[in-house]
Amino acid sequence: MRIALLAPLPPEQTGIADYAEHFRRALQGEGVEVLTPLAGILDPAAQLRRLHSFDWNRVDLVHAELGGGRFGEFQALNYLSTHYPQLPLTATVHDPERLIWRRAKLFWPLTLLERLPQPMPQAAALLANPLTLHEERRLARRLTRVVTLTRLGGECLRRRMGLSAERVVHIAHGNLALAAAPLPPLEPLRLLYFGFIYRGKGIEDLLQALAQALAAQPLRRQQVRLTLAGGSAPELTFDPAGNYLEGLRQRIGELGLDGLIDWQLDLPATDIAATLQAHHVMVLPYRESKKLAWLGAMRGTSGALSWANACGRGVITSNARAFAEEVAAGNGVTYAQGNVEALAEHLQQLLVDPQRVSQWGERAAQLGLQRQWPTTARKFAEMFQAACGKSAQ
Structure with missing residues (x-):
């Protein structure tokens, strides 16, 4: 299986970038070929050009890491859901119960509030929230599967996005396989x-x-x-x-x-x-x-x-x-x-x-x-196979 992974990656200093790098390596260890078409591209215009130029027919599925206040992956999924409606799309949502929480760009006249001192920018985000939530729900319903790292997060996301239970999958955060080390002396x-x-x-x-x-x-x-x-x-x-x-x-x-x-x-x-x-x-x-x-x-x-x-x-x-x-x-x-x-x-x-x-x-x-990464990767690989085998309910 060949997938495209849309995610921040090191040297970006974020928890999701670290997660995505371990995830990528673990999938490759399970025989999944992982392409990263947006790696290192932070400029929105450059990302859009890359979305246009990349041959998405080369991959069986696209998986994204959503969260951490980032917008690029969300916008890429929106693009793919419109231009490649038959391509299975999945995502791990790191900050449920929402996908992105706020829009990348506000519209006029809310853009005027962004230039004012606090709490005006926060007020602008709150006023734009109905539209943001509408866009989140629209994309969530286009995704074949969404993954959360906690069961509580999955239930909250399912309710907020209006998804059926079978569309939401819980796969706990993976971790490295490390040799056990005894506790140091208890004092101090x-x-x-x-x-x-x-x-x-x-x-x-x-x-x-x-x-x-x-x-x-x-x-x-x-x-x-x-x-x-x-x-x-x-x-x-x-x-x-x-x-x-x-x-x-x-x-x-x-x-x-x-x-x-x-x-x-x-x-x-x-x-x-x-x-x-x-x-x-x-x-x-x-x-x-x-x-x-x-x-x-x-x-x-x-x-x-x-x-x-x-x-x-x-x-x-x-x-x-x-x-x-x-x-x-x-x-x-x-x-x-x-x-x-x-x-x-x-x-x-x-x-x-x-x-x-x-x-x-x-x-x-x-x-x-x-929860070692090989076990976690196998669960994702099984989920990817299921996502490719049938469309969302």
């Missing part, structure tokens, strides 16, 4: 935040919670360390509110956490597994965007969680997105997003009883075995 307890470092990830909540946990257990101050690891590209950490990294360092000092925090910025991909396995537990304090709440509920997952499973490490996570589903196997615990006291309580319990991380790690490793 090593906590890890892993992911892109920018506003909205709840890192401030984690720092505040750690300070509160240590205030309740002052004698255990030297028994814990927190590592902040992940991408810190300038476009992520510099914004109108100032330098986010410097703001975090200042907050660490204000909370009296100096000496307890380690930094591993711009972590190379080759060092991710070793870094995770040098820690006991991952902490993901994500908060859902209040602005996006006007448009819907994001019910996807996180690539960081798949790394935790692959490395056999448990997680403490907020209940944002569909994270509660991802730790339902006993590989960690959740707390209500934004509830710093609840997060502090979980951290305090670990300080008192660090042995809990062993059970979480065992459950995570079991999930990791079930």
Whole structure:
């Protein structure tokens, strides 16, 4: 089978690009030939020219990765659904319950609002939402199959897009097959935040919670360390509110956490597994965007969680997105997003009883075995075969 994959790919620094690269390699390992006709083409006009020039009759199916605030893949699927109506089209939707959430271009007079200070651009997106949702539903109904990484996300997407149940497929986020590594010594307890470092990830909540946990257990101050690891590209950490990294360092000092925090910025991909396995537990304090709440509920997952499973490490996570589903196997615990006291309580319990991380790690490793990329790729290959064998209901 030969497919065309429409997706961001490295060196783009996004979680979906990393996912797509592992996905591409795993499919090729299963004997699926994968072409990437839009790879490296970011300009919309250049993408359109490539859509016109590429021979789509060369492929059996087109699969796209939708999400991350990108529009090119959505627009390419729209083009193909119009010009090649017999070509099976499938997509993995990373941010259900919507496909793209907002339009690439607004129409007049909403374009005038985009030039004004906040919250006018957000108001423009909200006013355009009925049209955006109409366009999302129209494309969703043209897709042969849509894939979500969580069951909750699939159900929310199905309802919002008005799809039949058989059109929506759940295939969990794949992960690498890694050699098992024992937990490091339990003292000090090593906590890890892993992911892109920018506003909205709840890192401030984690720092505040750690300070509160240590205030309740002052004698255990030297028994814990927190590592902040992940991408810190300038476009992520510099914004109108100032330098986010410097703001975090200042907050660490204000909370009296100096000496307890380690930094591993711009972590190379080759060092991710070793870094995770040098820690006991991952902490993901994500908060859902209040602005996006006007448009819907994001019910996807996180690539960081798949790394935790692959490395056999448990997680403490907020209940944002569909994270509660991802730790339902006993590989960690959740707390209500934004509830710093609840997060502090979980951290305090670990300080008192660090042995809990062993059970979480065992459950995570079991999930990791079930979700290795070759197994995930086989599920996709089967879905592709079914999509090519019959049209959408």
